[in-house]
Amino acid sequence: MSIPFVRDLEIEYGRCDDLAPGIRRVVAGNPSAFTFHGTGTYIIGRDKVAVIDPGPAIEAHVEAIMRAVHGETVSHILVTHTHNDHSPACRLLQPQVKAPTYGYGPHGAGKAEQGVVVEEGGDLEFEPDERVRDGQIIDGGRWQVDCVHTPGHTSNHICFGLHQGKALFSGDHVMGWSTSVISPPDGDMRDYMASLRKLLDRDDAIYWPTHGPAIRDPKPFVHAFIAHREAREAQILACLEEGMTTIEAMVAKLYAGVSPGLHRAAGRSVLAHLQHMVDAGRAACEGAPALDSQYRAVDTGSCL
Numbered sequence: 669m670s671i672p673f674v675r676d677l678e679i680e681y682g683r684c685d686d687l688a689p690g691i692r693r694v695v696a697g698n699p700s701a702f703t704f705h706g707t708g709t710y711i712i713g714r715d716k717v718a719v720i721d722p723g724p725a726i727e728a729h730v731e732a733i734m735r736a737v738h739g740e741t742v743s744h745i746l747v748t749h750t751h752n753d754h755s756p757a758c759r760l761l762q763p764q765v766k767a768p769t770y771g772y773g774p775h776g777a778g779k780a781e782q783g784v785v786v787e788e789g790g791d792l793e794f795e796p797d798e799r800v801r802d803g804q805i806i807d808g809g810r811w812q813v814d815c816v817h818t819p820g821h822t823s824n825h826i827c828f829g830l831h832q833g834k835a836l837f838s839g840d841h842v843m844g845w846s847t848s849v850i851s852p853p854d855g856d857m858r859d860y861m862a863s864l865r866k867l868l869d870r871d872d873a874i875y876w877p878t879h880g881p882a883i884r885d886p887k888p889f890v891h892a893f894i895a896h897r898e899a900r901e902a903q904i905l906a907c908l909e910e911g912m913t914t915i916e917a918m919v920a921k922l923y924a925g926v927s928p929g930l931h932r933a934a935g936r937s938v939l940a941h942l943q944h945m946v947d948a949g950r951a952a953c954e955g956a957p958a959l960d961s962q963y964r965a966v967d968t969g970s971c972l
């Protein structure tokens with residue numbers, strides 16, 4: 669099953685676009701191979717509004733958010749997760765709007781609960797004023813959102829489900845333009861797969877990802893992402909069964925058509941798969957799975 673990517677998006681940095689009743693977006697000028705056109709900061713409600721993912725610490729972007737909410741009150745700042753293109757602008761926006769920030773916790777919070785220390789990457793300064801939990805409802809008066817804990821891309825990733833219009837702000841968990849980066853140690857393939865399946869139990873009508881256009885028929889998309897990862901795992905297993913032992917060799921084979929600039933990220937994605945496969949007993953290596961480990965397949969089909 670191929671992923672029905674959607675990439676058509678007309679944007680202008682600094683402009684606020686009305687997308688649907690009670691949903692606006694300002695895109696930050698931080699385009700890259702990982703952010704597409706840049707970070708989309710959403711504003712929900714009218715008069716008393718929430719800002720979702722203020723974005724990278726770019727002053728011009730925060731000024732554009734402030735222009736967009738001129739004459740209104742920002743009552744909540746919601747953060748899907750703590751990558752550097754999502755949460756740092758909280759520190760520029762919050763002193764101006766004086767609203768509390770809401771998020772699952774600091775970078776690595778979902779792993780800290782498992783006793784794992786995560787220091788790699790991310791916005792290590794962010795600490796939400798209010799820590800939210802899965803299933804919690806944030807009430808903004810005329811709008812309400814569910815907090816949907818969706819670890820995988822990061823351990824502290826939250827999607828926000830707006831009741832009005834059944835719109836899910838899917839952050840970097842499900843995006844229309846690209847697959848999500850799952851990079852250990854904070855990224856976790858098993859959690860990511862469970863978080864994809866979790867969305868299948870919901871009845872959201874539309875997803876608004878942080879990067880790229882909306883996903884208007886979300887469930888086939890989620891199914892396609894699950895199928896894509898299952899196919900990737902099958903390819904990795906085939907590599908192991910051929911006697912290939914290193915992530916480097918697997919990346920060279922499986923990502924032959926991908927720009928070499930993305931091979932480092934691809935290696936971390938293969939590592940995420942292998943960690944999941946080692947956990948599940950389908951692959952093995954000496955010690956904890958790492959980028960330079962030697963892997964082998966585990967024969968699960970006989971000797972029972």
Ligand SMILES: [Zn+2]
Pocket residue numbers: 749751821840
């Ligand atoms: Zn991210």
